[in-house]
Structures are given as structure tokens and as C-alpha cells.
Amino acid sequence: MEEQRPILQMTDIHKQFPGVKALSNVQFRLFPGEVHALMGENGAGKSTLIKVLTGVYANDQGTVELEGRTISLQSPQNAVELGISTVYQEVNLCPNLSVAENIFIGREPRRYGRILWKEINRRASQLLKERLQLQIDVTKPLHSYSVAIQQLIAIARALDVSAKVLILDEPTSSLDQNEVKQLFQIMNQLKNEGLAILFVTHFLDQVYEMSDRITILRNGEFVGEYLAKDLPRIDLVSKMIGKELHMLEDIPKTTEGRIGMDEVLIQATALGRQGVIAPFSLQIGKGEVVGLAGLLGSGRTELARLFFGADRTDQGELKLGDVGGTVQSPKQAINQGIAFCSENRKTEGIIENLTIRENIILALQANRGLFRTIPRKKQDEIAEEYIKKLNIKPSNPEHLVKNLSGGNQQKVILARWLIMQPKLLILDEPTRGIDVGTKAEIQKLVISLSREQQMSFLFISSELEEVVRVSDRIAILRDRKKIQEMNGQEISQHNVLQAIAGGNSTHG
Amino acid sequence: MLKKQYLPIIVTVALFMVMFVAGAFRYTGFFSLQVLLNLLIDNAFLLIVAIGMTFVIISGGIDLSVGSMIALTTMVSASLIQNVGWSPWVVIPLVLMIGATFGCAMGALIHYFNIQPFIVTLAGMFLARGLCYVISINTITINNTFYMSMAQTKIHLPGGNFISISVLIALVAVAIGIYVAHYTRFGRNVYALGGSEQSAVLMGLPVARTKILVYTLSGFCSALSGVVFTFYMLSGYGLHANGLELDAIAAVVIGGTLLTGGVGYIAGTFFGVMIQGVIQTIISFEGTLSSWWTKIVIGLLLFSFIVFQRIFTTRRSSRRG
Amino acid sequence: MARLMKHHLFWPLTMLAGLLLFNLCYSPDFFSIQIRNGHLYGSLIDILNFGAPLIVVAIGMTLVIATKGVDLSVGSIVAITGALACMTLSKSSDQNGFAVVLLAIVISLVLAIVLGLWNGLLVSLGGIQPIIATLILMVAGRGIAQLITSGQIITVSSPRYNYIGAGSLLGLPFSVFIVLAIFITALLLTRKSALGLFIESVGTNSEASRLAGIRSRAILISVYAFCGICAGIAGLILSSNVSSADGNNAGLWVELDAILAVVIGGTSMNGGRFYLSGTLIGALIIQTLTTTIYMIGVPPEITLVVKAFVVLVVCLIQSEAFRKKIFERRKYRKYSDKAEVTRHA
Incomplete structure (x- = not known):
């Protein structure tokens, strides 16, 4: 040839x-x-x-x-x-x-x-x-x-x-x-x-x-x-x-000294959606960071959307702790303490025409309803606090969000959900298209929130290194199926990579 | 050979027949060829304007300027003939050209500056209506012999029935409309544009030309309709054909054309116009019912057809997605 | 100065000022206000009085447009409410009775809300495009109005009812106070509750809003209902001003003027940010324009031509494609033909 x-x-x-x-x-x-x-x-x-x-x-x-x-x-x-x-x-x-x-x-x-x-x-x-x-x-x-x-x-x-x-x-x-x-x-x-x-x-x-x-x-x-x-x-x-x-270095992971992680926060049982993702079971503990690894199109985002009620599920169930509530819509998910940062910042994240402040308080306000408005002073405080905390630039809260760089837009959306103090925060490619410094900041934030505030995470990233670094447990997806889970010691870039690539089976 | 995509038009034709037969049973003298022909005589101008509108709506747009364009045509014709004394042979081609140019300009604005058709044709509507009053705020009556003869000539059909010259013009327009929509590349490009503009671009179809031509065609049709309207009214007046754009849109929708574009038939529009005519005729035969019932019934029909279309298209998209 | 020019009210206010300035030069007594029988009279007062229905409709329309929608049926709702109110009055034995007038007002406004809800349901639950959904009521509404009035122009003799549109309070037309009340209500509703934020959010990006937990359907329905009630109030003002109801002509083309007022006021047809004060000024511009044209002796119908150009200019400015073309052209010129630029400058 x-x-x-x-x-x-x-x-x-x-x-x-x-x-x-x-x-x-x-x-x-x-x-x-x-x-x-x-x-x-x-x-x-x-x-x-x-x-x-x-x-x-x-x-x-x-x-x-x-x-x-x-x-x-x-x-x-x-x-x-x-x-x-x-x-x-x-x-x-x-x-x-x-x-x-x-x-x-x-x-x-x-x-x-x-x-x-x-x-x-x-x-x-x-x-x-x-x-x-x-x-x-x-x-x-x-x-x-x-x-x-x-x-x-x-x-x-x-x-x-x-x-x-x-x-x-x-x-x-x-x-x-x-x-x-x-x-x-x-x-x-x-x-x-x-x-x-x-x-x-x-x-x-x-x-x-x-x-x-x-x-x-x-x-x-x-x-x-x-x-x-x-x-x-x-x-x-x-x-x-x-x-x-x-060349992949293997740093053994330990979950030593982590409290409360055995307590189940949310449990998906045979959850699925026809033609989108095959039924899967996944549980997330309190304060646990669960990584989703897999190539683009492997069903990571689809899985996450079901957790948030962004798409309707047509099989299986989702149980929150002992309550046993279900999630049918984003609104319900938010009420149950679930938050979701979409991978599509422009179309599913920011509201372009609004200011940084408005974007930050949006979900909190939606959760409080029409009439229990957040006083303007409080809004400014919240906005300023998070602008400082997440180092959002420009720091003027009245700046229109559409004029921000991708990384700063991402931080604004993060701030939107962090002020809700969610029990579970779903991050879909939170560091895509973002400079190295900001990337490290976001990773650090995830780790510290999970350790200090017992916040649980579902963390999706195409970057192996990142998933391995932040996750306590990793679920591997391939061809729209959850195929494997990895815990503690098993987690390494080497193992994850091998799992993603799959065995020598010819056709799944 | 009964295909599902013809369902809307079949509903329209059936509705027309049911209405006509119902009228025939209820009123004496209703079931005659002449009543049917009168529908054409009284609605010839609406038919012509609705053909242009059908193309615009199939392409995914809308044209609100048609009623005003008719008024402007009557006004320009009347003033040139009565006040300036030009020959109808000059005036008629001129007004047709004005209509086409007007439409072309609107199409260019819509395409090149990416402004919503609704807004551009709204401006066109204001402009054309306003220009009428620039010419004159009064009615100009026409007593030109050519126009008089066009208005009064009856074309006799066997059996003692007759139609007017305007009906002939309208029927020819319908025939040409059907041919253009079905048998020419321009017509098919209009359908493609309404189906998916992005796909039309990727398939290499001349999107810009088609879009502009569609509005040009609609402008031309409204001017032609204006000429026929002048024959019908024998006058030019700024308030002529007030709100006619709504009748035209209603006729198109009742005729089975999807307001979201891509699907529709000129023949359906023909029956949409006839249904409006039948409603008016029934109401006038009834005697006790008043004219406003026409609007209510048309509104109800619009509602049912739009809901019908909505169900039709959701089922389609759910199958796709 | 640059910041001033960027303010959303700069261009509308400049337009209004320009119009008023023209009037000042053309006929100085345009600004004269006289006091007769304790009422104020003058062109400016007329503008406020005759402009009232348009302003009210435009306020409702602003919110609808902010959600990326449009409501074509407001003209019909104006006609229907006027007709219903007048019909209720004319059917009663005592047309001036307080209870009867109140009843007439309440019934008409309830109907206006119902009609607004109808539009809102078609748009939000039915998922029908706003232009199409509201077209239904635009067509049928005129018929309904005539049905109520039996095709007649119903005149009523009820000083109490007449007060709404023609009475005066503290020397000013009473309708001015209605406008103020609605304007302030709308401002409070949208800016003191979270409604304004949610409307702008849904209008900018409905999917992102849904994912942030906003119930966009409920927002849409309430916005159309509000627009309905605004149109209803405008209908009452109009019909009470002339003490009659004309199902055919009341509120004719008011939807177009209202849309125009909103757009002039700086709210984009693409949804998102909305400016109630801009709309107020936009509506005043339109009314002043009408009055001006009337005053300089040109047939009032020619206002339409001017409006056409205003619509075009405003839309061209809002059109991204247009701005881009102009901008590119400038840039192109700078590089390719410096001589020409200097000559023109």
C-alpha cells in the first residue's frame, strides 16, 4: 500500500x-x-x-x-x-x-x-x-x-x-x-x-x-x-x-484520615437513558470525590446530567441518603443539594448579558423564589467575597460576564454553585480551556472543600493527571457504559489509562 | 397513494367541501356554480397576495407589508392615471416593478443584515402605508376606460355563469405558483431554505439569492394583487386592504403551510382562501350572523391548525431525536 | 462624555430632546401650559394624556420582548376590554353607579388577564413561537370585541367611567397617574423582586437558566399575563377617554407602536436586558412625533413614513451583521486608502 x-x-x-x-x-x-x-x-x-x-x-x-x-x-x-x-x-x-x-x-x-x-x-x-x-x-x-x-x-x-x-x-x-x-x-x-x-x-x-x-x-x-x-x-x-x-508515575492514593466518607450521600441504581447511557450503578459518599474517566463521548457528561435531572432518566432510580428522593428536574436537584457545572460554559453555564454579580447569585435567588430577594448589599458582599476567594478578574462585580475570559467565566459559575453550599457538586470539564494557574486553583479548591466541608464531588475531566490527583474513587466509562471502578491504591494514571483503552475485545 | 405528508392539505380540502355542502343543505340558492365562482371573484386579490405569502412562509419568513403594498399600488395607479394622465400600459408594469423592488430591498435587508423578517417587513408596512398618504390622504376615484372595462367585463361560462378578468389573472397566478413551487429549482430551494438554512448552505444552494427572490416575489404578488384590487374598487386609497396581511397569513396557514417553514402547498393556500370566502358567504346567507363571526371563526381555525401543526412537528422531531 | 453616551437612556433622551427642540423652534407656544378651570392645558399635557395607553401597553410589551418573545395581540385585547367595560355599563340601569363602574373595570381586567394567560400558555407549554401564538388572538380578538359590542360603537354616559381616561387630578390628566402607578408597579415587581433578574436570564439563555434552577415556564406565563393586564388597562383608558367602545378600531396598530417604543428604548428584540425607563421615553418619542407632525400641518398619517425609518435605523444599529460590515469597511479604508480618509475628514 x-x-x-x-x-x-x-x-x-x-x-x-x-x-x-x-x-x-x-x-x-x-x-x-x-x-x-x-x-x-x-x-x-x-x-x-x-x-x-x-x-x-x-x-x-x-x-x-x-x-x-x-x-x-x-x-x-x-x-x-x-x-x-x-x-x-x-x-x-x-x-x-x-x-x-x-x-x-x-x-x-x-x-x-x-x-x-x-x-x-x-x-x-x-x-x-x-x-x-x-x-x-x-x-x-x-x-x-x-x-x-x-x-x-x-x-x-x-x-x-x-x-x-x-x-x-x-x-x-x-x-x-x-x-x-x-x-x-x-x-x-x-x-x-x-x-x-x-x-x-x-x-x-x-x-x-x-x-x-x-x-x-x-x-x-x-x-x-x-x-x-x-x-x-x-x-x-x-x-x-x-x-x-x-513514564506515568504512580503515587499511591490513601483515604486515611478521611471521615464520613463511608456515609452514602447519593446512590444511583441501574440508572440509565435509552440510547444515551447504559444503566449504571454508582454511589457517592459524603465528602468523597468521584472521578469520571473516559474518552470524549464515552458517556461521562450523559451520566452526570442524569444525576442533575438535566435529562430525564427512563430506567433505574436515584436515591439521596436515607430520604430516597428522586431527581426529575434541575430545580429538584438543586433543592436536594446537587449542583452542576456544565462543560458548555457558553450555552449552558453563563448568562452572557448579566453581570458577574447577577450570575453569581442567580441559582441562590432561583432557589429562594421570586419574593425572598437577596438584598442588594448582601449580593455585593457575596459577589465580592467570591471574587476575592476565587480570584475572579476583573474584580468589578458589575462587569458583564460575556467580556470575561473562559477561566474567569468558569470561576463565576463555580461561585454560583459554591454559595449554595451544595452537598454534591458535579463538575464537567471544569478546567477545559483554562490556563495552568487557574487549573491548579480549581483542583486545590475541590480537594479542600471535600476535606474541610465534607462536600462531595463528581469530577469529570479529559486530563488523566487531574482526575487521578483529585479523585478518591474513579469510575471508568467506555462506549457509553460504566465498565469499572477504582479505589484508593488502584488509582493511578497507568491503571486508568489501561482501563480506558480497554482489553482486546473486538467489539463492545 | 394517500401519503402522510399530504394530510394537512387533505384536511383543508375536506373542510372546504364540508362547509360548502353544509351551506348547500342549509340555504336555498347556495349550491350553485355561481356562488362558487363568486368566491373567486370576491377573493381574487387575496388569492394572489396569498401565493406570494406562501412562498415567504415556506422559506421560513413572514411578510407583513403586503396589505400596505396593495394600498400603495392602488394609490400610485390612481394618481398616475387620474392626475398625471398616463396610460395604463405604462402604469401597470411600473407598479409591478415598484412592488418587486420594494420586496427585493426588504429581502436584502433581511439577508445581509440578519434582521428578523418580522421587523423589516413591519418597517416596510409602515413605509408603504405612509407613502400612500404622501400621495394623497383622500380617495382617488378612477374613471379610466381601461380600468372600467377590466372591472366590468364578465367572462361568460356555459350555463349562464360568469367570472371576472381578475379571476382569470388569479387562476393563472395560482397555476404559475404551483409550477414554480414544484417544478423549478428556485421553488425547491425555497423549500430547502425553510427546512434547514444551515443544510441549504452546506449543500451548496444559493441561499442569499433565494431569500431575496422570495421577498421580491411576494412584493410582486402584492403589487399584482394591488392592480386587481384597483380593478375591483376602481379607486386608490391609503386605507385599502387594511389588515389584509393577516387574512393572507391565515389563508396560508389554513391551507396547510407550516408557519415554521419548509412544508406547504400553493394549492392548499387556494383552498385556504376559499374557506375564508365560504365562511363569509355562509355568514351573509345566514343573515342574522354578523360579519365579525368571520374573524372569530378564522381565529379558531388558525388555532386548530397551529395546534395541529405543532403536534405534527413534535411527533416528527421526537422520532428524529 | 463617552460614559454618558454609553448610558442606555442617552440616545432615546437625545431623540426626545431633539424633537422637543424642533418644536420649540417651529412653534414656541408648544411649551406653553395654561391653567383653565384648575386643569392644565397645552401640547405637552396632550402628549402625556394621549400617550398614556401606548406607554401602558409598551411597559407590558417590554417584559415580553425581554423574554425573547413578542405579543401581537395587545391591540385586540385593548379593543376587547374597552368593549366589555362599555357593554357592562350600558347594560346597567345606573351607568354612573360606583359599583357598576367598579364591576365593569374588574370584569374587563380579569378578562385581559385570562387572555394574557392564554398567550402565555400557548408559548410556554405549547412551545409555539410567540409571533405565531399571539397571532391567533390578534385575528380572533377583533371579532370577539365586535361580538361584544354587536358591531356597534357603544357610547356610555358615565362621568365616573369617563374620569379614568379624561378626568384630571391635581391639574394633570388622571391617566398620567395610572401610567405612573403601572410604571412604578412594573419597576417594583421587576427590580424589587427577582422577577426582573429571571426575565433577563430566561431571555438571554433559557437552557442555562433552567440548569440554574429557574422555572422559565412560570416566568413566561406570568410575563404574558402581565402584558395582557397592561393592554387591558390601556383599553379602559382609551374607551373611557372617548366614552365609547369601537371593536374595530380601538387600539388598532398599538402593538406595532408598542414594539417600536420598546426597541427605541434600548431593549433588544433578541431578549435579555430590558429598560422600562427607556420604553417610557420611547413611547413619549412616538407620541411627540405624532403630535409634532400633526402640529406642522402634515397629514398625521405620514407619521408612518417617519416611523418606518426609525424602525429601520434602530434595527440596523442593533444588527450585529450591520455593525460588523460598517466596522470592517472603516478598517479596510484605513489601510487601503488613507488619502480618501483624510480628504473626507
């Missing part, structure tokens, strides 16, 4: 955003008739690279060659015209149009300007049948089919636009097992027909099942390109996370 010429070659790609180096010196090549997985954790630059390749962003430096000729990608349309097609996880077709029309819109066969519907329907049926073995009624609107079928239809459109390169961006995330199997069959067939496929996924099993070659990015940099068969799972994960297995 090595002698073959790559159909697509990206060389020394650089992309700079204001203040952030998103890609530097990234190489990527794709051969016809292979599936190439692009791997990396959050912020690794995967999506930026794909956006460069699909013409959404222009690269600052470097060249993109297609079939040996240097191309410059102006727009998504331009990329499609050149033969680079993308199928996204969120299907980017029009749900209201018929299947056939979705395949042909913008390039409908016409005679004297009149669209030939019969021709469209005939060609669509034929295309789906011949290339994807799909026999469906193409005159029905797209939304009457499942996401899996919609994805296949998107692939059909891409193929018919004469794709040379097909990018599948997390296509399996919303599919069930059988649907994944069907998609893989089609991918294999297309591969054998000579199509070059770029495959992005978070599921390690799927990477090894499908891909011939793997490129790994980390922090916007190129880590390496490997043949899948030559790269053991554990190496893949350690390269993604940036830790070599043998």
Missing part, C-alpha cells in the same frame, strides 16, 4: 485563531481504498483540520493536494465540487424534503427548466439500491426515516456528487449496534470500490474494526501516522492523551 500515491495530501498545515494556535505543522494523507481514522481528544485540532479540508476555514500556511494537484478551498461548495464530501453526525440535509430530492437538490435533472421528478425518483432509488443496498420509498420525506438511514442518504448524495474523498464525522454517535453494523458494511464496500474515507469517531473499538490507518493529533500538533495493525490500543490512547505508559 505504501507505494500507492495518496489521493489527498495535506502538508504543514497551520491555522491560527486570535490568541490560539489551532493547528501547527499538521500532516495528513489519505489513500484511495482505505479508511483512515483521525484521532485526538478535545482541542486536539481534529475539527479544525476537517474544517480546513471542507473549505469552512482557510489555512494560514501549508498546502492541500488532491490527486497530486495543489488546490485551494474557498468554501464548502467549492470542496464538494472538487470531490471532498462530508457527512456529519447531525445530518445536514433538509428533513422536510423527500429522500430523492435531498440527494439531487441543486443538481436536479431538468428539461427546459422543468424538474423531471420521475427521473429524480428513479435515479435515487437506483443509486440507493445499487451502491448502498437500501430499498426504501424515495418519495417519502427524509424525516420519516431513522437517523441511520438519513446518514446513508447523506452518503448517497456525497457519492453521487462524485466524491473522491468522503469524510465521516462521528457518524456512529447516534446509531444503535445494528445500524452501526450496516454502516460499516457499506463503508467496507465503498472502500473496496476505491473510495478514500476519513473516519472520525470516539469509539476505540470502531477505530480498530474499521480503519487501516490512524493519524493522531494533540494540542493542534501532529503526533504521528500509524498503520492500525501496528498500533496497540494502549499506545493509541497514551499518544492521544500525551502520556507514555512507562
Whole structure:
């Protein structure tokens, strides 16, 4: 395979955003008739690279060659015209149009300007049948089919636009097992027909099942390109996370001298939500920090959201101490003393148009109701206290929160929940995109609150080191399942890494 | 061949037939072809304006300026013909162009500055209505022979029935509307735009052009409707067609078009207009019922259709998600 | 100065001042206020008096717009409440009886709240877009108003009722006091309770608000109910001012003027921060504009043209895309064509 010429070659790609180096010196090549997985954790630059390749962003430096000729990608349309097609996880077709029309819109066969519907329907049926073995009624609107079928239809459109390169961006995330199997069959067939496929996924099993070659990015940099068969799972994960297995120091953890941790604060029994996370059981003790480790998309956030009632559970139960209360909505969760910092600060955390002070007191005020208002003086005191305590900058409480840096916004949300003095604080990626200093501050805060105030934590982070440092116990998730728990002595970056990567089972 | 996506339009057609048959049973002289044709004669202008509105709503927008645009058209036509003495052959193309330009400008504002269609067309509504009064605050009566003949000519049909020239114009407009919506790329792009603007962009469809053209088309339709309205009223007046945008929106919704965009049929709008006409006719036949019942019944219909649509779309999205 | 210009009331106040200044130059007696029979008379008083219903409606509309919504049905609610009040009065034997007038007011306001709740339920529980949800009542409401009045213009002769919209207290029109009362109530409700904070929070980001434990549905419903009652009060003022109810024309287009007043006052149609005092000034600007145009002898209908341009300018300023385009253009010019810049400067 090595002698073959790559159909697509990206060389020394650089992309700079204001203040952030998103890609530097990234190489990527794709051969016809292979599936190439692009791997990396959050912020690794995967999506930026794909956006460069699909013409959404222009690269600052470097060249993109297609079939040996240097191309410059102006727009998504331009990329499609050149033969680079993308199928996204969120299907980017029009749900209201018929299947056939979705395949042909913008390039409908016409005679004297009149669209030939019969021709469209005939060609669509034929295309789906011949290339994807799909026999469906193409005159029905797209939304009457499942996401899996919609994805296949998107692939059909891409193929018919004469794709040379097909990018599948997390296509399996919303599919069930059988649907994944069907998609893989089609991918294999297309591969054998000579199509070059770029495959992005978070599921390690799927990477090894499908891909011939793997490129790994980390922090916007190129880590390496490997043949899948030559790269053991554990190496893949350690390269993604940036830790070599043998280099991981193992500091034994002790829970000595911790009081009250045996007292159960909250207990989830067979809690789950169809298609989102498989039923799991997890208990959190008083003053205990439970870490959730797993790759992006492994179900960490989904698990946490069920604890907070942000999504409805459809199986199992959640019991708080001896009360046995349930959590149906965020409001109820807050009443029971549970708080949640979402990983999406902008969309689920801060209220942009409000000031730092207002953002800080928001949850407390919501909990007190409309009329038991917090006096303005008290608000100022609280705000100032926490601005000082968490070192929020700027320190003016009347500053609009939208003008703050990410780290300071995170601290504002932390302050919002800390003033509630919750029994359980759920932190989803609290240190993502935050400078090193602030990161350490937040970690220290978690540890000291759990020791001194008996506050319990559910701590989610993609950074192995961080989870290991702060957690008393770690639950490992893989492919939307809780697979293991680690306690005290067991907890080490080495062990966690191995658990995340999983054994040699071929398909979960 | 009865497909689920045609359900809303089937409901509309069935509703129209039920109403018409109910009227026929209840009132003597109701069940005649001429009553049916009168529905067309009295609502020709509404039909034309509703076609443009259908396109706008399918694209996911709204156009509040149509009623005012009709008034402006009657006013410009009347003043040019009566006060300046221009020929109708110059005046009619001119007002049609004014309407299209007006719509085009609104579409450009909506697209390029990303302002809500509601607000932009609201400004358009104020502007067009205000410009009427800049021309004159009084009614200008038209006694031009061409307009008179257009107003009075009856096209006789076999069986002693007749229609007006305006009906012919409206029916041609409906036919063209159906063709454009179903058989041209522009029409299909409008549907795609209403279904998902983001997808339309990613699929490489000309979103900017389509959006602006949709409002241009709506402006053109309101101007054409204004011309027909001038034939109907034989005058120009700033208060003409006051609140007509609501009737047009109601007709479109009752015709089965989703107010959230993406789904709708010109043929449905045709029946939406006819239902409004039938309600008026029934109320006038009833005698004891007063005209305001029209508004209440239309409001109720709007409510049921919107709730119906809401259930229809939630079920759809729950299946997707 | 820069800080002054950034204050949210700066532009509305400047506009109002500009309008008043124009009037001062055009006809100096615009500002003259005379005392006749212990009542104050003059253009300024007229503006306050005729502007009262608009201000009241706009106050309710402000809160709705702050939640990222809009209420198109206020005009219809104005007509319905006026009609119901007048109908109740005209049906009774003693139109001026205190109990009857009180009953008329209470019944109409209760109906106004019910109509507001209806809108709120459609928006919050039904999940229907506000424009669409309130369109229903906008269309049907006129019919309901005419149904109540049987299509007639109902006139009542009840000095007590007439006092609401045409009476005067301490020399000022009584409606001015109603406006003040509602304005202060709204201010207290939103700023002394947490309602204002919750409205701004829900209007800015409803999902984040839900996760912070705010019951956004209840907030939405109460905001539409409040808007309904404001429209109801405006309906009472309007109908009592002329001692009659006209189901067809009362409150016609008031929803559009109210939206305009809110937007001029600095509250964005995208929801979030709201400014009740800005709305107050916005409504006064509109009323002053109407009065001014009337005074300089131009047909009052031409106000519409001016309004159209005001809407456009305000929306363009609020449009991020527009600001970006202007900004980029400037930057572009600075680099590419310095000569031109200096020449123009």
C-alpha cells in the first residue's frame, strides 16, 4: 500500500485563531481504498483540520493536494465540487424534503427548466439500491426515516456528487449496534470500490474494526501516522492523551484520615437513558470525590446530567441518603443539594448579558423564589467575597460576564454553585480551556472543600493527571457504559489509562 | 397513494367541501356554480397576495407589508392615471416593478443584515402605508376606460355563469405558483431554505439569492394583487386592504403551510382562501350572523391548525431525536 | 462624555430632546401650559394624556420582548376590554353607579388577564413561537370585541367611567397617574423582586437558566399575563377617554407602536436586558412625533413614513451583521486608502 500515491495530501498545515494556535505543522494523507481514522481528544485540532479540508476555514500556511494537484478551498461548495464530501453526525440535509430530492437538490435533472421528478425518483432509488443496498420509498420525506438511514442518504448524495474523498464525522454517535453494523458494511464496500474515507469517531473499538490507518493529533500538533495493525490500543490512547505508559508515575492514593466518607450521600441504581447511557450503578459518599474517566463521548457528561435531572432518566432510580428522593428536574436537584457545572460554559453555564454579580447569585435567588430577594448589599458582599476567594478578574462585580475570559467565566459559575453550599457538586470539564494557574486553583479548591466541608464531588475531566490527583474513587466509562471502578491504591494514571483503552475485545 | 405528508392539505380540502355542502343543505340558492365562482371573484386579490405569502412562509419568513403594498399600488395607479394622465400600459408594469423592488430591498435587508423578517417587513408596512398618504390622504376615484372595462367585463361560462378578468389573472397566478413551487429549482430551494438554512448552505444552494427572490416575489404578488384590487374598487386609497396581511397569513396557514417553514402547498393556500370566502358567504346567507363571526371563526381555525401543526412537528422531531 | 453616551437612556433622551427642540423652534407656544378651570392645558399635557395607553401597553410589551418573545395581540385585547367595560355599563340601569363602574373595570381586567394567560400558555407549554401564538388572538380578538359590542360603537354616559381616561387630578390628566402607578408597579415587581433578574436570564439563555434552577415556564406565563393586564388597562383608558367602545378600531396598530417604543428604548428584540425607563421615553418619542407632525400641518398619517425609518435605523444599529460590515469597511479604508480618509475628514 505504501507505494500507492495518496489521493489527498495535506502538508504543514497551520491555522491560527486570535490568541490560539489551532493547528501547527499538521500532516495528513489519505489513500484511495482505505479508511483512515483521525484521532485526538478535545482541542486536539481534529475539527479544525476537517474544517480546513471542507473549505469552512482557510489555512494560514501549508498546502492541500488532491490527486497530486495543489488546490485551494474557498468554501464548502467549492470542496464538494472538487470531490471532498462530508457527512456529519447531525445530518445536514433538509428533513422536510423527500429522500430523492435531498440527494439531487441543486443538481436536479431538468428539461427546459422543468424538474423531471420521475427521473429524480428513479435515479435515487437506483443509486440507493445499487451502491448502498437500501430499498426504501424515495418519495417519502427524509424525516420519516431513522437517523441511520438519513446518514446513508447523506452518503448517497456525497457519492453521487462524485466524491473522491468522503469524510465521516462521528457518524456512529447516534446509531444503535445494528445500524452501526450496516454502516460499516457499506463503508467496507465503498472502500473496496476505491473510495478514500476519513473516519472520525470516539469509539476505540470502531477505530480498530474499521480503519487501516490512524493519524493522531494533540494540542493542534501532529503526533504521528500509524498503520492500525501496528498500533496497540494502549499506545493509541497514551499518544492521544500525551502520556507514555512507562513514564506515568504512580503515587499511591490513601483515604486515611478521611471521615464520613463511608456515609452514602447519593446512590444511583441501574440508572440509565435509552440510547444515551447504559444503566449504571454508582454511589457517592459524603465528602468523597468521584472521578469520571473516559474518552470524549464515552458517556461521562450523559451520566452526570442524569444525576442533575438535566435529562430525564427512563430506567433505574436515584436515591439521596436515607430520604430516597428522586431527581426529575434541575430545580429538584438543586433543592436536594446537587449542583452542576456544565462543560458548555457558553450555552449552558453563563448568562452572557448579566453581570458577574447577577450570575453569581442567580441559582441562590432561583432557589429562594421570586419574593425572598437577596438584598442588594448582601449580593455585593457575596459577589465580592467570591471574587476575592476565587480570584475572579476583573474584580468589578458589575462587569458583564460575556467580556470575561473562559477561566474567569468558569470561576463565576463555580461561585454560583459554591454559595449554595451544595452537598454534591458535579463538575464537567471544569478546567477545559483554562490556563495552568487557574487549573491548579480549581483542583486545590475541590480537594479542600471535600476535606474541610465534607462536600462531595463528581469530577469529570479529559486530563488523566487531574482526575487521578483529585479523585478518591474513579469510575471508568467506555462506549457509553460504566465498565469499572477504582479505589484508593488502584488509582493511578497507568491503571486508568489501561482501563480506558480497554482489553482486546473486538467489539463492545 | 394517500401519503402522510399530504394530510394537512387533505384536511383543508375536506373542510372546504364540508362547509360548502353544509351551506348547500342549509340555504336555498347556495349550491350553485355561481356562488362558487363568486368566491373567486370576491377573493381574487387575496388569492394572489396569498401565493406570494406562501412562498415567504415556506422559506421560513413572514411578510407583513403586503396589505400596505396593495394600498400603495392602488394609490400610485390612481394618481398616475387620474392626475398625471398616463396610460395604463405604462402604469401597470411600473407598479409591478415598484412592488418587486420594494420586496427585493426588504429581502436584502433581511439577508445581509440578519434582521428578523418580522421587523423589516413591519418597517416596510409602515413605509408603504405612509407613502400612500404622501400621495394623497383622500380617495382617488378612477374613471379610466381601461380600468372600467377590466372591472366590468364578465367572462361568460356555459350555463349562464360568469367570472371576472381578475379571476382569470388569479387562476393563472395560482397555476404559475404551483409550477414554480414544484417544478423549478428556485421553488425547491425555497423549500430547502425553510427546512434547514444551515443544510441549504452546506449543500451548496444559493441561499442569499433565494431569500431575496422570495421577498421580491411576494412584493410582486402584492403589487399584482394591488392592480386587481384597483380593478375591483376602481379607486386608490391609503386605507385599502387594511389588515389584509393577516387574512393572507391565515389563508396560508389554513391551507396547510407550516408557519415554521419548509412544508406547504400553493394549492392548499387556494383552498385556504376559499374557506375564508365560504365562511363569509355562509355568514351573509345566514343573515342574522354578523360579519365579525368571520374573524372569530378564522381565529379558531388558525388555532386548530397551529395546534395541529405543532403536534405534527413534535411527533416528527421526537422520532428524529 | 463617552460614559454618558454609553448610558442606555442617552440616545432615546437625545431623540426626545431633539424633537422637543424642533418644536420649540417651529412653534414656541408648544411649551406653553395654561391653567383653565384648575386643569392644565397645552401640547405637552396632550402628549402625556394621549400617550398614556401606548406607554401602558409598551411597559407590558417590554417584559415580553425581554423574554425573547413578542405579543401581537395587545391591540385586540385593548379593543376587547374597552368593549366589555362599555357593554357592562350600558347594560346597567345606573351607568354612573360606583359599583357598576367598579364591576365593569374588574370584569374587563380579569378578562385581559385570562387572555394574557392564554398567550402565555400557548408559548410556554405549547412551545409555539410567540409571533405565531399571539397571532391567533390578534385575528380572533377583533371579532370577539365586535361580538361584544354587536358591531356597534357603544357610547356610555358615565362621568365616573369617563374620569379614568379624561378626568384630571391635581391639574394633570388622571391617566398620567395610572401610567405612573403601572410604571412604578412594573419597576417594583421587576427590580424589587427577582422577577426582573429571571426575565433577563430566561431571555438571554433559557437552557442555562433552567440548569440554574429557574422555572422559565412560570416566568413566561406570568410575563404574558402581565402584558395582557397592561393592554387591558390601556383599553379602559382609551374607551373611557372617548366614552365609547369601537371593536374595530380601538387600539388598532398599538402593538406595532408598542414594539417600536420598546426597541427605541434600548431593549433588544433578541431578549435579555430590558429598560422600562427607556420604553417610557420611547413611547413619549412616538407620541411627540405624532403630535409634532400633526402640529406642522402634515397629514398625521405620514407619521408612518417617519416611523418606518426609525424602525429601520434602530434595527440596523442593533444588527450585529450591520455593525460588523460598517466596522470592517472603516478598517479596510484605513489601510487601503488613507488619502480618501483624510480628504473626507
